Amino acid sequence: MNLSNKAKSGMFLMALCSMLWSIGGLFIKLVPWNPVVIAGLRSLIAIFIFLGYMRALHYRIRINKRTLLCGLMLVGTMILFVCANKFTTSANAIILQSTSPIHIMIFSALLLGSRYSRSDYLAVAFCLGGTALFFFDQLTPGGLMGNFFALASGLTMGMMFVLSSALPDEESSMSALLLGHLGTALVGLCCLPFFPITLEPMAVGCMLVLGIFQLGIPYILYGMAVQRCPPLYCSLIGMLEPLFNPLWVFLVVGEKPGVFALVGGVIVLATVALWCVAGARAAARQQHHG
DSSP: OOOOHHHHHHHHHHHHHHHHHTTHHHHHHHOOSOHHHHHHHHHHHHHHHHHHHHHHTTOOOOOSHHHHHHHHHHHHHHHHHHHHHHHSOHHHHHHHHTTHHHHHHHHHHHHSOOOOOHHHHHHHHHHHHHHHHTTTSOOOHHHHHHHHHHHHHHHHHHHHHHHHTTOOSHHHHHHHHHHHHHHHHHHHHHHTTTSOOOOOHHHHHHHHHIIIIIIIHHHHHHHHHTTTSOHHHHHHHTTHHHHHHHHHHHHHHOOOOOHHHHHHHHHHHHHHHHHHHHHHHHHHHHHHHO
16 A cells, blocks of 8 residues: 555654653653652643643633543543553553453443444454463462553543544544543642652653653644554554563563463454454445445
8 A cells, every 4th residue: 555645654653652652661660659649740741741732733622521531531541550550560551451442342332232243252352361361470469450450541541532532623632631631630649648759860850751751742643643644553553552661661670571471462462453454454345335
């Protein structure tokens, strides 16, 4: 397929976005603070990036039921993911969160009555099987809790995607993201008196990197990429994050996932990738015949 220059630029933006997202696990590990406080302060820093971007494009902040619900799901995703990184390995956290498409499908089938093909259900079975392998490693009670935090973050992320798809325009999408980060920052600041922090240069530097380069700028790049790049390419390029996230942690901190987690991760990522490709081809055939 010949790609336009616009699509190529979108792919580059999405790749840059994914690589910046992937540093999250490492820098969360390096900050010795409570995970809810980390999530809140990270979002507080990112808020200024979002406000600057929205002001530059003359976007208004839209507050309605849809943006509030989407923002609430983002609050859950942010806090649960940081908690997962603190309690389990970064590999477990990011790959278990990457099961969000499965949560979307299960939720749609059970509550919305959506129908799916056999291949869709087969993909769910493979992903659930791969996910189960994460729990076969010898985990501490905290590690087990971290895995559940990661799965829960995948659920809230899936719900966020479902709600985001119903938003009418980029102004509403950016408003929902801003509200989500405002909510996360509020929760983190409320926890701060109970979990005091020490303002060490290393920790402060890591938080600035998380807020600006791992959260604020990548979300803007993502918003630009999805306007230029086909959804399938965005989805597949986005898988650079779960591939590189544990690599940075291993290279710097030396944290290694268990054997079962590695096998499970390969199964989950490969299944989601193949599922995205198959779904895109089926949609293209349907559009062609339609």
